[in-house]
Amino acid sequence: MKLIQCHIENFGKISQQTFDFTPGLNVFCQENGWGKSTLAAFIKTMFYGFENDKKRDLLENERKRYKPWQGGVYGGNISFEANGKEYLLIRTFGEKESDDVFLLQDKNTRIASGDFTKNIGEELFLLDGASFKRSIMISQNDCVTFPTDSINTKLGNLTGEEGDLNSFEDAMEHLKKNVNSYERSTGLIHKLKEEIAEQEKKLIALPSLEENLKSKTEGAKLLKEERDRCNGKLRECSSYLAQISCNRVNAEKQSRYESLLKSEKERRESFDRARGFFRGELPEAEELKDKIRESGSLKALEEGVRMTTFTDEELRLENRLGEIYRERLSKQEDPEGRRRDVRTYFEKAGSYEKKILSVNEKETLDACRSLFAGKDVDNAGLQEYMDLWEECRSKKMSLAGKKEVLEILKSEQQAQKETKPSKKKFPVAGLVLLICGGVLAVAGILLAMLEPITGIVTALFGLVCITAGMVVILVNNRKELPQPEDTTKVQQLAGLEEEIIHGESFIKNGESRIRAFLAELGWNETGSDVLKELYEIKEKYRTYTTLAEKEAGLQQDHTPDEMRYLAERIESYILGFCPDFNGITTNRPNGSIAENTRFVLENLDKSEEIRALWNQSLDRIESESRQWKTLCEKRKSFEAKQEEYESLKRSLRNYILGLELEIKEPLQDCLLDIENRLEAVQNCRKEYEGAKASREAFEAVENMEEIRSGVFEEIPVTEEACKADMEEANVRLEEIGSLLVQYQSQIQSLGEQQDELTEAAERRALLKERLKEAEKRHKLLKVTRGHLEKAKTSFTARYTKPVSDGFKKYYGMLSGEAGDRFQFDANTNLSITEQGLPRDPKAFSAGCRDMAGICFRMALVDAMYTEEKPMVLFDDPFVNLDEEKTKGGMRLLQEISREYQVIYFTCHGSRTGR
């Protein structure tokens, strides 16, 4: 890899400068402050970017440090050749890294190239920035170097496995952490041990607990054995007691058996006695019960017979009524029909009575007849007369008014004729007419309520007067003007006069006619009011015609016949039951209509008596009928009951006789007695059979031989001794029971504890297992670390030699010495043997350090870049060397430049090699 050219836009104090580079040695000998280090830094920065971007210190923060004071584009470009290709790298820098611009182009085509990224330094040199400065870039006063990981990795590139070596430190660190995680005080092994100790602490109690549990279990077992012995003792004693008891029981059984025998015998005898009552078969209980039930009704029947037995009076009544009612009642209709007849009769009587004329009516009829008979009178004629009279009266009134008017007109006319118009006179006459007319009208209206015709006429008259009055007033109120003779008035006067004449004539004629009629009629006028008299005549005529019609109607009415017929039917019915009845038809045979009418009329006044007579008779008949019916029913009932009673009695007696038993009265008691006896027999039988069954059952279950023999087993101990032993055993059993409960409880509790400890033991085992595994892993991790360390040592040792050889070569060039006192360890760390011991180069002078450092760097570069060589930057590294060594340095440069492109900066000509 070689630099071709670089152009700095602005970088530090360098601005707008271009530098060309050639293969081999490129010397830049410039005065101090020219910017040599800046140029070296530019070259480094173009490939690696800035370092320490986050530092505040100006010296450390390269971005700030090299920021051009003059402003402008901060950056530049550099062209180089790598792997046979030429590139142009352009970089500008901003305030921060994100503002930086990176651009790589193919130098010839100027087309952007993707062969390298902005990490072009690492990609080209296979070193990070720090390693670049530790190797390829040799700065003044900074010659001392040491292999970084990157350098080592690069050195490791000898075998191509850069990754492993690069991560060796991390791997060791990682392993260390893992190992620590096991072995530190808070590590897994320690934790596990602690947990195990905790479980073991718990388990300390386990042996004693198990011992305790075992002891308790044993104790419980012993107690159980003792309990068994006690139970055995109890059983033995129980057996003895049982035997004793058995003996006692046998004796009791014997006694019991005898008692059973005796009881059976007694029961048998009782049964025989009870049975003896019944000579024949035993009655059926159900049948007996039925008979008893039947006998229960005997009394009721007897009572019924007694209740239905006729008293003497009833007998007499029966006889009496029987004569009449026995035959007749069945044939005759019941009284209700006759009652209806009675009602009908009196209904007809009532309606007929209304039809007949009363005495007054008769008298009136006679009077009217005498008045009107043979006369030509009728309603229409009378009305005509009345109307005529009215008209006449009306005309009279009208004429009166007209006459007055006429007088007035005449007087007016007269007055007109005679003198100057006189002062109008107040029409007093008109006013009077008005007043009178009003009074009459009111009076007429009031009168009309009493006498309609008169009232109306009066009112009409009153109206006429009012009219006249008004006319007068009007006429009077007209202005009187001297006029020539008024023809109209004259006509009017004439008309009036004519009317008056006609009117008077009419009136006269009318009145004459009416009066003539009245005279013909022979009416005596009272003279007060003809109209009233006419009205009266009319009323009388109306009455006359009404009465006459009524009279005529009666003559055609058949009601009396009907009434007669009804009366006869009623009384005939009554007579049928009451021969001594004397009614209204007695000795009054049915006759003609007239006769019947008379009959009816005669009895009309006595209606109430007749009604009462008939109703009483009918009531009597009804009552006696009911009595008769009652008696008949009673008779029937009596006979039935009697029959039933006798029949039942017979039946019961036959039943008792059938049982071959003596009949006793009352029969019910007798039957009850039989029932009791029967029950007694059944009870006795039951008892006997029960006793027998008991005896048989006893014989079936018991050892009868033994019982009968009376011999029992012998017992070696007494009952008291047995009981005492049992008592003792029971007490002990109770104690054992209580102890066992305690033991069980303790065993339970210990068992639970044991369970917990078992769990703890299991946990401990598990933890131990885990501990074992952890310790194994821990051990193996340590082994892993050891082997890795060992591998690294032997691995790095492989390239230590080339570095050592390279160092010696360059040291020889530089110092002229062999450089044998310089050694490299497996980690490629340099030491200088002095006074027989390897020493740290830091302990030596700056010149010595620089020499060693320069040679070391070049040895490293030689070892790292075995094929394509990079450029090497020397920024006045020989500044601390003496003259001799400086010459050596120049030789070194020459030598190096045969293989490498060397960019050499110096500020002194003595160190240019020219």
Place this chain on the structure above:
Amino acid sequence: MKLIHCGDLHLDSKMTAHLSPEKAKERKAELLQTYLRMVDYALHNDVKYILIAGDLFDTKKVSATASNTVLQSIVTHPELTFFYLRGNHDGNSFLTELDEVPENLRLFTDRWTTYTLTEAGKTLTVSGIEENSELLYSGLNLNPEHINIVMLHGQEGAGKNSDLIRLKDLRNKGIDYLALGHIHFYKKEALDNRGTYCYPGCLEPRGFDECGEHGFMLLDINLKDGTAESTFVPFSYRNFYEIPVDVSACMTSAEVYEAVRKAMAEAGYDSRHIIKILLQGERDYESELDTLFLEKQLEDAAYYCRIKDATTYHVDYHSFALDESLKGEFVRSVMEDENLTEEEKAYVVRQGIKALAGEVLD
């Protein structure tokens, strides 16, 4: 006549092994629920008797929930009769808390207790003893005319250890069916010419040491000829299964995952179960395997899935013979260490390489 023979329910067991606290709680409840399902099964399948051959509970101190649930199941089903023989894990707490023993609960003691059942003119006895002493053998007297069922809890064995049940000493005693408990796996064999002995195994498994199907025995006794037919009824809600998977050819967790998935699919286990994937084989030392990540990926494949890495590393040491890199140097260094076993060497190589690669160490 039908009976259920079960044992080792270990109700109230903590179930915390492997499972998170929430899942442990859930499993604990499932244990109880399986017991109730078994009772329900009995009701719906004409079973009249349930024989519990020990270890009904896991600890001597029983929680109120477990105690009440069991008691309630007994009391509310008077049509079922429960024969409860206590085992080494059972204590007294359940029984002492009962105000009175339900009528349909039959208990045993440290002495032989025999219950007689008569049905269709045939007599069936159920005998049991809670203490494994000599009395167990000397005190058992059975009527050979009857159908005899005997209940015991313990490990079968031949030694003189009193905790063992000497089956040979129980032969020819007229036992038709020896209902045992204690072993958590199903096992049924002939006892003698007449009868069989059987461990039904635990009703619901609790760990990977109890892989496979679990349930109870259904006894069907023919009352006419007195023969007893017993059938194992798988009944557990969840089972533990171990699936070995050879991942020798896998280099990455993803490849291992695929291999595991394939193996699980072939095994065909329901996702309800609890699976342990046992990774086997020799993996390349550079292969990558994150078991936690795998477990996370397989979360939905089972109720709980655990990955156990039982693989060993294979290092082709010869390939490093000429490896000039640091890695090669390291591997050669490890190879030459005589203090390490081959397995340890493979482990060290792997850790070293992982460290150099900046990966998380195993």
